[in-house]
Amino acid sequence: MATQTPPRSDAPPKAPAGTHPSADDPHVLLENEYDFYEPIPPYPPRTEREAEFYTLGDGEMFLNMGPQHPSTHGVLRVVLKLDGERVVDIDPVLGYLHRGVEKLVENADYHQTISQVDPLEYISSLFCEWAPVTAYEKLLDVEVPRRAEYIRVLSGELNRIASHALFMGWFALDLGGLTPILWSFIERDEIVEMLAALTGQRMLFNYFRIGGVNGDLNHEFLSRLGDWMSRAVGQIDANIALLNENEIFVRRASGLGVIDSETAMRFCMTGANLRATGVPFDLRRTHPYSIYPELEFDIPTRTEGDSLARYLLRMEEVKQSIRIIDQCLDKMPDGPIMAKLPRLLRPRPGRAWAAVEGPRGVYGAYAISDGTDQPFRLKIHDPSFIHLQAVGALLPGNLLADTMAIMASLDPVMGGVDK
Protein backbone atom coordinates (compact mmCIF):
# COMPACT_ATOMS: atom_id res chain seq x y z
CA MET A 1 0.00 0.00 0.00
CA ALA A 2 1.65 3.15 -1.18
CA THR A 3 1.50 6.09 1.15
CA GLN A 4 1.39 9.54 -0.23
CA THR A 5 4.40 11.49 1.03
CA PRO A 6 4.84 15.11 0.18
CA PRO A 7 7.79 15.86 -2.15
CA ARG A 8 10.87 16.26 -0.02
CA SER A 9 12.46 19.67 -0.04
CA ASP A 10 15.25 21.04 2.11
CA ALA A 11 14.49 24.58 1.08
CA PRO A 12 12.33 26.60 3.45
CA PRO A 13 9.03 27.80 2.07
CA LYS A 14 9.15 30.71 -0.33
CA ALA A 15 8.62 34.20 0.93
CA PRO A 16 5.03 35.29 0.60
CA ALA A 17 4.42 37.15 -2.62
CA GLY A 18 4.41 40.89 -2.32
CA THR A 19 6.78 41.11 0.65
CA HIS A 20 9.88 43.18 0.31
CA PRO A 21 13.10 41.12 -0.02
CA SER A 22 15.77 42.13 2.39
CA ALA A 23 19.23 40.93 3.33
CA ASP A 24 17.84 39.55 6.60
CA ASP A 25 15.33 37.45 4.76
CA PRO A 26 16.52 33.82 4.67
CA HIS A 27 14.63 33.21 1.43
CA VAL A 28 16.51 35.94 -0.36
CA LEU A 29 19.80 34.61 0.94
CA LEU A 30 18.97 31.15 -0.39
CA GLU A 31 17.84 32.29 -3.78
CA ASN A 32 20.91 34.42 -4.37
CA GLU A 33 23.30 32.09 -2.66
CA TYR A 34 25.83 32.02 -5.44
CA ASP A 35 26.25 35.81 -5.48
CA PHE A 36 27.68 35.82 -1.98
CA TYR A 37 30.66 33.72 -2.94
CA GLU A 38 31.35 35.27 -6.31
CA PRO A 39 34.87 36.73 -6.22
CA ILE A 40 34.51 38.88 -9.33
CA PRO A 41 32.99 42.24 -8.45
CA PRO A 42 29.66 43.00 -10.13
CA TYR A 43 30.85 46.27 -11.70
CA PRO A 44 33.37 47.19 -14.37
CA PRO A 45 36.99 47.53 -13.21
CA ARG A 46 37.85 50.94 -11.81
CA THR A 47 41.61 50.89 -12.28
CA GLU A 48 44.23 49.41 -14.52
CA ARG A 49 45.35 47.11 -11.75
CA GLU A 50 41.84 45.88 -10.97
CA ALA A 51 41.24 45.14 -14.65
CA GLU A 52 44.51 43.22 -14.80
CA PHE A 53 43.75 41.23 -11.68
CA TYR A 54 40.20 40.24 -12.63
CA THR A 55 41.24 38.96 -16.08
CA LEU A 56 41.97 35.27 -15.96
CA GLY A 57 44.89 33.82 -17.87
CA ASP A 58 45.10 30.31 -19.23
CA GLY A 59 44.39 27.73 -16.52
CA GLU A 60 43.86 30.27 -13.77
CA MET A 61 40.98 30.48 -11.35
CA PHE A 62 39.75 32.73 -8.56
CA LEU A 63 39.30 31.64 -5.00
CA ASN A 64 37.55 33.80 -2.48
CA MET A 65 38.92 33.56 1.05
CA GLY A 66 37.02 35.24 3.82
CA PRO A 67 35.71 37.55 5.13
CA GLN A 68 34.90 34.91 7.71
CA HIS A 69 37.93 32.71 7.54
CA PRO A 70 39.31 31.16 10.72
CA SER A 71 42.85 32.28 10.13
CA THR A 72 42.60 35.76 8.70
CA HIS A 73 43.02 37.34 12.16
CA GLY A 74 39.94 39.47 11.91
CA VAL A 75 37.54 40.15 9.12
CA LEU A 76 39.55 40.20 5.93
CA ARG A 77 38.56 39.04 2.48
CA VAL A 78 41.29 38.01 0.09
CA VAL A 79 40.61 37.16 -3.53
CA LEU A 80 43.28 34.76 -4.69
CA LYS A 81 44.14 34.13 -8.31
CA LEU A 82 45.39 30.58 -8.55
CA ASP A 83 47.16 28.54 -11.16
CA GLY A 84 46.65 25.01 -9.95
CA GLU A 85 47.80 25.20 -6.35
CA ARG A 86 50.14 28.16 -6.88
CA VAL A 87 49.10 31.66 -6.00
CA VAL A 88 49.50 34.01 -8.97
CA ASP A 89 48.21 37.22 -7.43
CA ILE A 90 46.03 38.43 -4.58
CA ASP A 91 43.60 41.25 -4.07
CA PRO A 92 42.85 41.94 -0.39
CA VAL A 93 39.47 43.58 0.17
CA LEU A 94 39.46 45.72 3.30
CA GLY A 95 36.94 47.77 5.16
CA TYR A 96 34.91 45.17 7.03
CA LEU A 97 36.05 46.63 10.36
CA HIS A 98 36.27 50.26 9.28
CA ARG A 99 34.95 52.52 12.04
CA GLY A 100 36.15 55.86 10.74
CA VAL A 101 38.14 56.39 13.89
CA GLU A 102 39.89 59.47 12.52
CA LYS A 103 36.55 61.17 11.95
CA LEU A 104 35.32 60.18 15.39
CA VAL A 105 38.46 61.63 16.94
CA GLU A 106 37.95 64.92 15.12
CA ASN A 107 34.49 65.13 16.62
CA ALA A 108 35.49 64.41 20.19
CA ASP A 109 37.75 66.28 22.56
CA TYR A 110 41.38 65.48 23.20
CA HIS A 111 40.87 63.10 26.11
CA GLN A 112 38.23 61.10 24.27
CA THR A 113 40.77 60.16 21.60
CA ILE A 114 42.31 57.61 23.94
CA SER A 115 39.26 55.42 24.18
CA GLN A 116 38.64 55.75 20.44
CA VAL A 117 42.08 54.52 19.39
CA ASP A 118 42.18 51.64 21.87
CA PRO A 119 40.40 49.06 19.73
CA LEU A 120 42.64 49.66 16.70
CA GLU A 121 45.16 46.99 17.48
CA TYR A 122 43.34 45.28 20.24
CA ILE A 123 46.26 42.95 20.89
CA SER A 124 48.56 45.82 21.80
CA SER A 125 46.26 48.66 22.81
CA LEU A 126 48.81 50.53 24.87
CA PHE A 127 50.88 51.33 21.80
CA CYS A 128 47.83 52.60 19.96
CA GLU A 129 47.31 55.01 22.85
CA TRP A 130 50.95 55.90 23.16
CA ALA A 131 51.40 57.49 19.74
CA PRO A 132 48.46 59.97 19.80
CA VAL A 133 49.05 60.79 23.46
CA THR A 134 52.67 61.66 22.70
CA ALA A 135 51.63 63.74 19.72
CA TYR A 136 49.20 65.71 21.89
CA GLU A 137 51.90 66.21 24.51
CA LYS A 138 54.09 67.73 21.83
CA LEU A 139 51.24 70.02 20.82
CA LEU A 140 50.80 71.10 24.42
CA ASP A 141 54.54 71.33 25.14
CA VAL A 142 53.95 69.38 28.31
CA GLU A 143 56.62 67.32 29.97
CA VAL A 144 55.57 63.94 31.29
CA PRO A 145 56.75 63.10 34.83
CA ARG A 146 59.53 60.54 34.91
CA ARG A 147 57.56 58.06 36.98
CA ALA A 148 54.78 58.16 34.40
CA GLU A 149 57.30 57.49 31.62
CA TYR A 150 58.67 54.51 33.53
CA ILE A 151 55.18 53.14 34.08
CA ARG A 152 54.43 53.61 30.41
CA VAL A 153 57.51 51.70 29.36
CA LEU A 154 56.89 49.00 31.95
CA SER A 155 53.28 48.41 30.93
CA GLY A 156 54.15 48.81 27.25
CA GLU A 157 56.80 46.12 27.37
CA LEU A 158 54.40 43.80 29.19
CA ASN A 159 51.91 44.45 26.45
CA ARG A 160 54.58 43.68 23.86
CA ILE A 161 55.26 40.31 25.48
CA ALA A 162 51.53 39.53 25.58
CA SER A 163 51.27 40.42 21.90
CA HIS A 164 54.28 38.34 20.88
CA ALA A 165 53.03 35.42 22.99
CA LEU A 166 49.76 35.51 21.11
CA PHE A 167 51.64 35.79 17.82
CA MET A 168 53.61 32.68 18.62
CA GLY A 169 50.40 30.80 19.37
CA TRP A 170 48.44 31.77 16.34
CA PHE A 171 51.35 31.52 13.95
CA ALA A 172 51.69 27.89 14.97
CA LEU A 173 47.92 27.52 14.81
CA ASP A 174 47.88 28.79 11.24
CA LEU A 175 50.55 26.26 10.40
CA GLY A 176 48.37 23.54 11.87
CA GLY A 177 49.76 23.10 15.39
CA LEU A 178 47.27 23.41 18.22
CA THR A 179 49.47 23.02 21.28
CA PRO A 180 51.51 26.27 21.17
CA ILE A 181 48.47 28.52 21.42
CA LEU A 182 47.40 26.74 24.59
CA TRP A 183 50.88 27.22 26.00
CA SER A 184 51.24 30.80 24.92
CA PHE A 185 47.92 31.69 26.48
CA ILE A 186 49.37 30.74 29.87
CA GLU A 187 51.76 33.68 29.59
CA ARG A 188 49.37 35.98 27.85
CA ASP A 189 46.62 35.38 30.37
CA GLU A 190 48.91 36.08 33.28
CA ILE A 191 50.10 39.35 31.72
CA VAL A 192 46.61 40.39 30.77
CA GLU A 193 45.41 39.81 34.33
CA MET A 194 48.38 41.78 35.57
CA LEU A 195 47.57 44.70 33.30
CA ALA A 196 43.93 44.42 34.35
CA ALA A 197 45.06 44.95 37.93
CA LEU A 198 46.98 48.04 36.80
CA THR A 199 44.57 49.56 34.30
CA GLY A 200 41.21 48.05 35.13
CA GLN A 201 40.73 46.34 31.77
CA ARG A 202 42.04 43.19 30.18
CA MET A 203 42.33 44.27 26.56
CA LEU A 204 41.32 47.85 25.79
CA PHE A 205 43.27 49.40 28.60
CA ASN A 206 42.42 53.09 28.19
CA TYR A 207 45.29 53.76 30.55
CA PHE A 208 47.58 56.45 29.15
CA ARG A 209 46.53 60.02 29.66
CA ILE A 210 47.74 63.19 28.01
CA GLY A 211 50.53 64.11 30.41
CA GLY A 212 50.85 60.83 32.25
CA VAL A 213 49.01 57.64 33.11
CA ASN A 214 45.69 56.98 34.77
CA GLY A 215 46.77 55.15 37.89
CA ASP A 216 49.85 54.45 39.92
CA LEU A 217 51.37 51.00 40.37
CA ASN A 218 49.36 49.05 42.91
CA HIS A 219 50.03 46.14 45.17
CA GLU A 220 48.18 43.53 43.14
CA PHE A 221 49.99 44.45 39.96
CA LEU A 222 53.41 44.42 41.58
CA SER A 223 52.90 41.14 43.40
CA ARG A 224 51.59 39.44 40.27
CA LEU A 225 54.46 40.89 38.27
CA GLY A 226 57.00 39.72 40.85
CA ASP A 227 55.55 36.22 40.81
CA TRP A 228 55.57 36.09 37.06
CA MET A 229 59.05 37.56 36.61
CA SER A 230 60.54 34.88 38.84
CA ARG A 231 59.49 32.18 36.41
CA ALA A 232 58.97 34.11 33.17
CA VAL A 233 62.30 33.40 31.55
CA GLY A 234 62.09 29.66 32.15
CA GLN A 235 58.48 29.53 31.03
CA ILE A 236 59.14 31.48 27.85
CA ASP A 237 62.18 29.36 27.06
CA ALA A 238 60.00 26.27 27.41
CA ASN A 239 57.44 27.78 25.06
CA ILE A 240 60.12 28.65 22.54
CA ALA A 241 61.68 25.19 22.75
CA LEU A 242 58.27 23.75 21.96
CA LEU A 243 58.43 25.27 18.51
CA ASN A 244 62.11 25.88 17.78
CA GLU A 245 62.92 22.24 18.31
CA ASN A 246 60.00 21.03 16.28
CA GLU A 247 61.44 19.95 12.97
CA ILE A 248 58.11 20.07 11.13
CA PHE A 249 57.53 23.66 12.19
CA VAL A 250 61.05 24.81 11.34
CA ARG A 251 61.06 23.17 7.94
CA ARG A 252 57.62 24.49 7.16
CA ALA A 253 58.41 28.07 8.11
CA SER A 254 61.93 28.49 6.80
CA GLY A 255 62.39 29.85 3.31
CA LEU A 256 58.76 30.92 3.23
CA GLY A 257 57.78 34.43 2.14
CA VAL A 258 61.31 35.73 1.77
CA ILE A 259 61.70 39.48 1.44
CA ASP A 260 64.98 41.38 1.11
CA SER A 261 65.82 44.58 2.93
CA GLU A 262 65.52 46.85 -0.09
CA THR A 263 62.04 45.61 -0.97
CA ALA A 264 61.03 45.82 2.67
CA MET A 265 62.08 49.48 2.76
CA ARG A 266 60.22 50.16 -0.47
CA PHE A 267 57.14 48.64 1.11
CA CYS A 268 57.58 50.98 4.11
CA MET A 269 57.76 47.96 6.40
CA THR A 270 58.87 48.45 9.99
CA GLY A 271 59.21 46.47 13.17
CA ALA A 272 60.27 42.86 13.38
CA ASN A 273 59.33 42.28 9.75
CA LEU A 274 61.95 44.81 8.66
CA ARG A 275 64.53 43.72 11.22
CA ALA A 276 64.20 40.14 9.98
CA THR A 277 65.71 41.34 6.70
CA GLY A 278 68.81 42.73 8.43
CA VAL A 279 67.90 46.40 8.89
CA PRO A 280 68.45 47.31 12.56
CA PHE A 281 65.60 49.82 12.60
CA ASP A 282 63.95 50.08 15.98
CA LEU A 283 62.63 53.48 16.99
CA ARG A 284 63.56 52.83 20.60
CA ARG A 285 67.17 53.15 19.45
CA THR A 286 67.10 54.90 16.08
CA HIS A 287 64.83 57.70 17.21
CA PRO A 288 64.77 57.44 21.00
CA TYR A 289 61.68 58.58 22.86
CA SER A 290 60.44 58.34 26.42
CA ILE A 291 63.09 56.87 28.74
CA TYR A 292 64.49 54.27 26.35
CA PRO A 293 67.90 56.00 26.10
CA GLU A 294 68.41 55.25 29.81
CA LEU A 295 67.76 51.54 29.44
CA GLU A 296 70.02 48.78 28.25
CA PHE A 297 68.73 46.38 25.67
CA ASP A 298 69.73 45.01 22.29
CA ILE A 299 68.02 45.22 18.94
CA PRO A 300 68.17 41.68 17.58
CA THR A 301 68.24 41.36 13.80
CA ARG A 302 68.33 38.46 11.39
CA THR A 303 69.18 38.37 7.74
CA GLU A 304 67.07 35.56 6.29
CA GLY A 305 63.89 37.61 5.88
CA ASP A 306 61.63 34.55 5.88
CA SER A 307 58.72 33.53 8.09
CA LEU A 308 60.95 31.63 10.47
CA ALA A 309 63.24 34.65 10.92
CA ARG A 310 60.28 36.86 11.72
CA TYR A 311 59.09 34.35 14.29
CA LEU A 312 62.50 33.86 15.89
CA LEU A 313 63.09 37.60 16.02
CA ARG A 314 59.89 38.19 17.95
CA MET A 315 60.90 35.56 20.45
CA GLU A 316 64.25 37.35 20.87
CA GLU A 317 62.37 40.57 21.47
CA VAL A 318 60.41 38.96 24.29
CA LYS A 319 63.68 38.30 26.09
CA GLN A 320 64.79 41.91 25.56
CA SER A 321 61.46 43.12 26.90
CA ILE A 322 62.00 41.13 30.07
CA ARG A 323 65.37 42.86 30.45
CA ILE A 324 63.66 46.22 30.07
CA ILE A 325 60.99 45.36 32.64
CA ASP A 326 63.70 44.33 35.08
CA GLN A 327 65.47 47.66 34.68
CA CYS A 328 62.22 49.62 34.92
CA LEU A 329 61.37 47.99 38.23
CA ASP A 330 64.90 48.62 39.40
CA LYS A 331 65.04 52.29 38.44
CA MET A 332 61.40 53.25 39.05
CA PRO A 333 61.54 56.79 40.46
CA ASP A 334 59.09 58.32 42.90
CA GLY A 335 56.96 61.28 42.06
CA PRO A 336 53.75 62.28 40.37
CA ILE A 337 52.22 60.25 37.54
CA MET A 338 50.39 63.10 35.84
CA ALA A 339 51.57 66.45 34.59
CA LYS A 340 49.56 69.42 35.75
CA LEU A 341 47.14 70.19 32.94
CA PRO A 342 43.76 71.85 32.73
CA ARG A 343 40.80 69.54 32.30
CA LEU A 344 39.82 71.03 29.00
CA LEU A 345 42.78 71.00 26.69
CA ARG A 346 43.16 73.63 24.06
CA PRO A 347 46.64 73.38 22.51
CA ARG A 348 47.78 76.35 20.52
CA PRO A 349 47.53 75.88 16.75
CA GLY A 350 50.24 73.67 15.39
CA ARG A 351 51.21 70.26 14.14
CA ALA A 352 52.95 67.36 15.79
CA TRP A 353 54.01 63.89 14.76
CA ALA A 354 54.88 61.16 17.19
CA ALA A 355 55.86 57.58 16.57
CA VAL A 356 56.47 54.68 18.90
CA GLU A 357 57.86 51.22 18.31
CA GLY A 358 55.10 48.73 18.92
CA PRO A 359 55.17 44.95 18.67
CA ARG A 360 54.18 45.13 14.99
CA GLY A 361 56.21 48.12 13.92
CA VAL A 362 55.94 51.87 14.00
CA TYR A 363 52.71 53.30 15.33
CA GLY A 364 52.48 56.94 14.34
CA ALA A 365 50.12 59.81 14.93
CA TYR A 366 50.02 63.15 13.16
CA ALA A 367 47.92 65.64 15.09
CA ILE A 368 46.85 69.09 14.02
CA SER A 369 45.42 71.57 16.47
CA ASP A 370 43.46 74.64 15.46
CA GLY A 371 43.26 76.07 18.96
CA THR A 372 39.92 74.54 19.89
CA ASP A 373 39.26 71.72 22.31
CA GLN A 374 38.92 69.13 19.53
CA PRO A 375 41.76 67.86 17.38
CA PHE A 376 41.51 69.34 13.91
CA ARG A 377 42.95 66.19 12.39
CA LEU A 378 44.50 63.04 13.73
CA LYS A 379 46.11 60.73 11.24
CA ILE A 380 46.90 57.34 12.66
CA HIS A 381 49.61 55.32 11.01
CA ASP A 382 49.25 51.64 11.60
CA PRO A 383 51.95 49.07 10.81
CA SER A 384 49.47 46.25 10.16
CA PHE A 385 48.06 48.17 7.22
CA ILE A 386 51.50 48.46 5.67
CA HIS A 387 52.44 44.85 6.31
CA LEU A 388 49.22 43.48 4.89
CA GLN A 389 50.02 45.35 1.69
CA ALA A 390 53.35 43.55 1.48
CA VAL A 391 51.55 40.19 1.51
CA GLY A 392 50.71 40.91 -2.12
CA ALA A 393 54.41 40.89 -2.93
CA LEU A 394 55.27 37.85 -0.80
CA LEU A 395 52.57 35.44 -1.90
CA PRO A 396 52.91 35.02 -5.68
CA GLY A 397 54.60 31.75 -6.51
CA ASN A 398 53.78 30.14 -3.18
CA LEU A 399 51.32 27.36 -2.54
CA LEU A 400 47.79 28.13 -1.45
CA ALA A 401 48.49 26.36 1.83
CA ASP A 402 51.32 28.81 2.53
CA THR A 403 49.04 31.83 2.28
CA MET A 404 48.18 31.74 5.94
CA ALA A 405 51.70 30.89 7.05
CA ILE A 406 53.07 33.97 5.31
CA MET A 407 50.28 36.28 6.34
CA ALA A 408 50.45 35.18 9.95
CA SER A 409 54.21 35.65 10.08
CA LEU A 410 53.73 39.34 9.25
CA ASP A 411 51.33 39.53 12.22
CA PRO A 412 48.69 41.94 10.97
CA VAL A 413 45.69 42.78 13.15
CA MET A 414 42.62 43.72 11.19
CA GLY A 415 41.35 46.21 13.73
CA GLY A 416 44.38 48.32 12.96
CA VAL A 417 44.28 47.71 9.23
CA ASP A 418 40.71 48.89 8.86
CA LYS A 419 40.83 51.72 11.43
Added chain:
Amino acid sequence: MDRALARRLEARFETVLHGPAKGRHDQTEVRIGAGDVQDVLRALHDEPEFHFTMLADLAGVDTGTEMQVVYHLWSSTTSDWLRVIVEGLSRDDPRIPSVTFLWQGSEWMERETYDMFGITFEGNRDLRRIYMPPDYTSFPLRKDFYLPDDAARSPGAGVRHVERTHSPVDAAPGVVRRTSA
Protein backbone atom coordinates in the same frame (compact mmCIF):
# COMPACT_ATOMS: atom_id res chain seq x y z
CA MET B 1 65.11 70.59 15.87
CA ASP B 2 68.10 69.87 13.67
CA ARG B 3 69.33 73.25 12.41
CA ALA B 4 71.93 71.69 10.14
CA LEU B 5 69.22 69.75 8.35
CA ALA B 6 67.11 72.87 7.96
CA ARG B 7 70.07 74.71 6.41
CA ARG B 8 70.81 71.82 4.06
CA LEU B 9 67.19 71.67 2.98
CA GLU B 10 67.02 75.40 2.40
CA ALA B 11 70.23 75.38 0.38
CA ARG B 12 69.26 72.41 -1.75
CA PHE B 13 65.60 73.25 -2.39
CA GLU B 14 65.85 77.03 -2.28
CA THR B 15 63.69 77.56 -5.34
CA VAL B 16 60.84 75.20 -4.50
CA LEU B 17 60.31 75.67 -0.75
CA HIS B 18 57.43 77.84 0.37
CA GLY B 19 59.14 79.79 3.13
CA PRO B 20 61.95 78.66 5.41
CA ALA B 21 62.16 75.24 7.04
CA LYS B 22 60.49 75.30 10.43
CA GLY B 23 61.05 73.06 13.38
CA ARG B 24 59.59 72.17 16.72
CA HIS B 25 60.47 69.35 19.10
CA ASP B 26 61.99 66.54 17.03
CA GLN B 27 60.45 67.59 13.74
CA THR B 28 61.58 69.70 10.82
CA GLU B 29 58.97 70.80 8.37
CA VAL B 30 59.08 72.16 4.84
CA ARG B 31 56.26 73.19 2.54
CA ILE B 32 56.23 72.66 -1.22
CA GLY B 33 53.76 72.82 -4.07
CA ALA B 34 52.15 69.83 -5.76
CA GLY B 35 54.24 70.20 -8.91
CA ASP B 36 57.54 69.63 -7.08
CA VAL B 37 56.60 66.53 -5.10
CA GLN B 38 58.30 63.95 -7.26
CA ASP B 39 61.54 65.91 -7.67
CA VAL B 40 61.85 66.86 -4.02
CA LEU B 41 61.04 63.42 -2.65
CA ARG B 42 63.32 61.71 -5.16
CA ALA B 43 66.15 64.02 -4.13
CA LEU B 44 65.44 63.43 -0.44
CA HIS B 45 65.39 59.70 -1.02
CA ASP B 46 68.41 59.36 -3.30
CA GLU B 47 70.92 62.04 -2.35
CA PRO B 48 73.39 60.86 0.28
CA GLU B 49 73.26 64.10 2.25
CA PHE B 50 69.55 63.45 2.95
CA HIS B 51 69.07 59.70 2.51
CA PHE B 52 65.43 59.72 3.65
CA THR B 53 64.83 56.10 2.74
CA MET B 54 61.88 55.50 5.01
CA LEU B 55 58.42 56.87 4.37
CA ALA B 56 56.88 56.76 7.82
CA ASP B 57 53.49 58.13 6.91
CA LEU B 58 51.41 59.73 4.21
CA ALA B 59 48.43 61.76 5.41
CA GLY B 60 45.79 63.85 3.75
CA VAL B 61 44.55 67.02 5.41
CA ASP B 62 41.54 69.16 4.58
CA THR B 63 42.19 72.56 6.10
CA GLY B 64 38.77 73.86 5.08
CA THR B 65 40.24 76.08 2.37
CA GLU B 66 42.61 73.71 0.62
CA MET B 67 43.84 70.16 0.61
CA GLN B 68 47.26 69.10 1.80
CA VAL B 69 49.21 65.88 1.57
CA VAL B 70 51.75 65.38 4.34
CA TYR B 71 54.74 63.03 4.15
CA HIS B 72 56.75 62.03 7.21
CA LEU B 73 60.22 60.78 6.42
CA TRP B 74 62.94 59.19 8.51
CA SER B 75 66.65 59.22 7.80
CA SER B 76 69.77 58.04 9.56
CA THR B 77 71.48 61.35 8.70
CA THR B 78 69.43 63.40 11.12
CA SER B 79 67.86 63.09 14.55
CA ASP B 80 64.67 64.73 13.30
CA TRP B 81 61.57 63.53 11.57
CA LEU B 82 61.13 65.40 8.31
CA ARG B 83 57.64 66.55 7.49
CA VAL B 84 57.02 67.55 3.88
CA ILE B 85 53.72 69.39 3.54
CA VAL B 86 52.40 69.64 0.01
CA GLU B 87 50.01 72.56 0.17
CA GLY B 88 47.69 74.43 -2.12
CA LEU B 89 45.70 71.56 -3.62
CA SER B 90 42.28 72.82 -4.66
CA ARG B 91 39.33 71.41 -2.76
CA ASP B 92 37.32 70.96 -5.95
CA ASP B 93 39.79 68.79 -7.81
CA PRO B 94 42.83 67.96 -5.70
CA ARG B 95 45.55 66.31 -7.78
CA ILE B 96 49.08 65.35 -6.84
CA PRO B 97 51.71 63.07 -8.40
CA SER B 98 52.08 59.66 -6.80
CA VAL B 99 55.27 58.59 -5.02
CA THR B 100 54.76 54.88 -5.65
CA PHE B 101 57.84 54.94 -7.88
CA LEU B 102 59.94 55.54 -4.74
CA TRP B 103 57.94 53.63 -2.15
CA GLN B 104 55.67 50.92 -3.42
CA GLY B 105 54.18 50.82 0.06
CA SER B 106 52.68 54.24 -0.45
CA GLU B 107 50.15 52.68 -2.82
CA TRP B 108 47.69 51.76 -0.10
CA MET B 109 48.35 54.95 1.85
CA GLU B 110 47.45 56.89 -1.28
CA ARG B 111 44.39 54.73 -1.78
CA GLU B 112 43.33 55.51 1.77
CA THR B 113 43.87 59.23 1.24
CA TYR B 114 41.88 59.07 -1.98
CA ASP B 115 39.11 57.18 -0.22
CA MET B 116 38.91 59.66 2.65
CA PHE B 117 39.60 62.97 0.89
CA GLY B 118 39.12 62.41 -2.84
CA ILE B 119 42.69 63.43 -3.59
CA THR B 120 43.76 61.97 -6.93
CA PHE B 121 47.29 60.58 -7.00
CA GLU B 122 48.40 60.65 -10.61
CA GLY B 123 50.53 57.63 -11.41
CA ASN B 124 49.09 55.32 -8.76
CA ARG B 125 47.85 52.38 -10.80
CA ASP B 126 45.40 51.10 -8.22
CA LEU B 127 43.62 54.22 -7.05
CA ARG B 128 40.26 52.86 -5.91
CA ARG B 129 38.44 52.98 -2.62
CA ILE B 130 39.98 50.85 0.06
CA TYR B 131 37.73 51.12 3.14
CA MET B 132 34.42 52.39 1.86
CA PRO B 133 32.27 50.29 -0.49
CA PRO B 134 32.83 50.80 -4.21
CA ASP B 135 29.46 52.49 -4.78
CA TYR B 136 30.10 55.09 -2.05
CA THR B 137 30.25 58.63 -3.37
CA SER B 138 31.36 60.88 -0.48
CA PHE B 139 34.76 61.52 1.05
CA PRO B 140 34.24 61.12 4.79
CA LEU B 141 37.23 62.98 6.22
CA ARG B 142 36.53 66.18 4.33
CA LYS B 143 35.50 69.00 6.60
CA ASP B 144 32.18 69.45 4.81
CA PHE B 145 31.20 65.89 5.71
CA TYR B 146 29.31 66.24 8.97
CA LEU B 147 28.50 63.39 11.25
CA PRO B 148 24.76 62.90 11.76
CA ASP B 149 25.09 63.78 15.41
CA ASP B 150 27.99 65.32 17.16
CA ALA B 151 28.20 62.93 20.05
CA ALA B 152 31.06 64.71 21.74
CA ARG B 153 28.99 67.90 21.95
CA SER B 154 26.08 66.27 23.66
CA PRO B 155 25.64 67.09 27.34
CA GLY B 156 25.91 63.38 28.01
CA ALA B 157 29.57 63.48 27.16
CA GLY B 158 30.13 65.88 30.01
CA VAL B 159 31.68 68.50 27.77
CA ARG B 160 30.86 72.12 28.40
CA HIS B 161 29.79 74.12 25.40
CA VAL B 162 32.72 76.46 25.39
CA GLU B 163 33.25 76.56 21.68
CA ARG B 164 31.33 75.43 18.69
CA THR B 165 33.95 74.41 16.21
CA HIS B 166 31.50 73.28 13.60
CA SER B 167 29.49 76.41 12.92
CA PRO B 168 31.65 78.99 11.21
CA VAL B 169 29.04 81.73 11.31
CA ASP B 170 31.53 84.46 10.46
CA ALA B 171 33.36 82.46 7.82
CA ALA B 172 33.56 83.77 4.29
CA PRO B 173 31.45 81.92 1.72
CA GLY B 174 33.29 78.88 0.42
CA VAL B 175 35.30 78.44 3.59
CA VAL B 176 34.16 75.32 5.32
CA ARG B 177 36.08 75.76 8.52
CA ARG B 178 38.83 78.20 9.17
CA THR B 179 42.04 77.28 10.85
CA SER B 180 45.44 78.66 11.44
CA ALA B 181 46.99 75.20 11.39
